[in-house]
Amino acid sequence: MSDAADDAQDFETNRRAAALADAAVSEPGPGPIFIDGVAHCAECEAVIPEARLKALPGVGLCVACAEERESER
Ligand SMILES: [Zn+2]
Numbered sequence: 001m002s003d004a005a006d007d008a009q010d011f012e013t014n015r016r017a018a019a020l021a022d023a024a025v026s027e028p029g030p031g032p033i034f035i036d037g038v039a040h041c042a043e044c045e046a047v048i049p050e051a052r053l054k055a056l057p058g059v060g061l062c063v064a065c066a067e068e069r070e071s072e073r
Contacts, residue, residue, distance in 0.1 A: 031058055031060045032048055032053075032058075032059065032060045032061075033045065033060075039053055041060070041061050041062035041065050042060040042061060042065075043061055043062070043065040044062060044064070044065055046062045046064070046065075047062075048061075048062050049063075
């Protein structure tokens with residue numbers, strides 16, 4: 001019985017990893033720079049607020065740089 005549970009867990013883990021890999025491909029761009037476990041903007045190295053990281057997991061830019069990039073389009 002525990003084997004079946006382990007298999008299910010492996011399946012779930014693999015599927016999640018695949019989904020994350022897909023997400024990484026569909027949304028290219030640099031992630032944040034981590035300094036002492038704190039995420040910093042990949043452009044200006046400002047600290048990215050935790051609220052922003054929670055709202056946009058994996059975001060690599062601070063608000064100012066993201067807005068600048070948006071306005072360039
Ligand atoms: Zn920045």
